[in-house]
Amino acid sequence: MGLIQFKNVSKRFERDGKSFWAAQNINLDVKEGEFVTVIGPSGCGKSTVLNMCAGLMKPNGGEIFYRDQRVDKINTQVGYITQKDNLLPWRTVKGNVEIGLEIKGLSAKAREIEGAKYIEMVGLKGFENHFPQELSGGMRKRVGLAKVLAYNPETLLMDEPFGALDAQLRLVMQDKLLEIWKETKKTIIFVTHDLEEAITLGDRVAVFSGRPGTIKLIEDVNLPRPRDTFNIRFTEEFSKLHSQLWDALKVEIKEEGNVG
């Protein structure tokens, strides 16, 4: 049995009086400790799926189970890194990273030690006392990542967390994430629009179709671990998988292009 189960999950939205399906009949089983990456054209309901998994939205059809419990309220077992950084503007970097630890009731001293660890990990040592407004978009993203990692939730939902970073930093962060994942054995659902990233990180890659989004293909990534986030793309296995997934994805993106 998986840790997270999506059973025929559908979600409908209303906009301008018209309703449309953002996601339809999603079936996915995520095992404990698994790293699943999700890829698909923009607006295909990938973020909606994460929102429902976090309990922030209720599906209009189907059910989501977390540890065999139906998700019908906010799911505090998951740490959610959304596309928006969601930092508290009146708190410094340090204050933002430590907020989850505050909620857990850790002492100031313990918070400081834990927080500093993750601030250093995302490469923001020396920026502890800066306010979010004083940081670049990429730095804010990294603070958001440190914030969620610091309070150590069991599962991570990540919605294009590295989208705003430059290519080099992205590789470094992917590397860090894999390291953290290996150490903490967290379960991760990782949404991205970058196919290379999806293959580099995931145990499995789920390909979404265009709206209404549904999972069109799930492919195992049988690349050995630990993976070298930079060199892995030059292996034969990788390019085989890449072209296979690209074939599936290409159709969806083309359709999206035609509509637009």
Place this chain on the structure above:
Amino acid sequence: MSVIVANSKESEVQNEHIELENEKKSSPFKENIKIHLIRFSLLITVLLTWEIASGTLIDPFWMSEPSAIFQTLYSWLISGELFFHLGITAQEMFIGFFIGASAGAIVGFILGQWDFGAKILDPFIMALYSLPKVALAPLFILWFGIGIEMKIVFAAVIVFYLVFFNTYAGVKNVDNDLLDNIRLMGATKWQVLAKVTIPSALNWVFVGLKMSVPYALIGAVIGEITASNRGVGFLISYSAGQFDTAGTFAAILILMFMSVTLNFVLGALEKRFLRWKLTNTN
């Protein structure tokens, strides 16, 4: 700034360059001194013109003259009247501000959280809000007499509305994503309130407070002008009643001094408490 590639844009580059050199020549410090000097001479010119015009072009009965105004101020300072009246007005203003602001913030917070209550009370609050507050002065005199209490209540009522509306808006405008985010971390209701809702609304509350301080002063002074026997407002209406133009101007000057000082203090406080807001994005 755009990166220039084509030759055709060369002229733009030169323009920018010249501007930069100009900036270097005048240091901000010198610029500051220049502005202050010009301001000062403008003030002197106005005062001198006034002094000369009074008695020659215009009857001093209407205009008085700066020297007479400062003389009156000085005599009030010596006699202790100045600080007595200023103290009374300041007292009314601060107590009124404190009561009105606390009540406004508390009610704003409660209604901001409690939609049902806000819906029910909305028409009543709006009806009272749209009433010109000055109209309440006679009623307050009836209830509280012409002493300091009436001015305090009057100032408090005016302040209440400003702080209330801002607090209410602040609570309503808390970013839902921030709330969701902290709830996902397992925050209790109180933690959400203490760590997100209140700090987020505080920014708005502060705007309300800042706006309402001058209004507290207005409330106190209007109260004094309406009916009283002390305070700066009383000084103004009493002097005018005695046809003492210099005294009227002197009292107005005291009032101006009070409000300028207040604004200065508020600005400094804001800088200190809302540093995160003022820092530049770079």
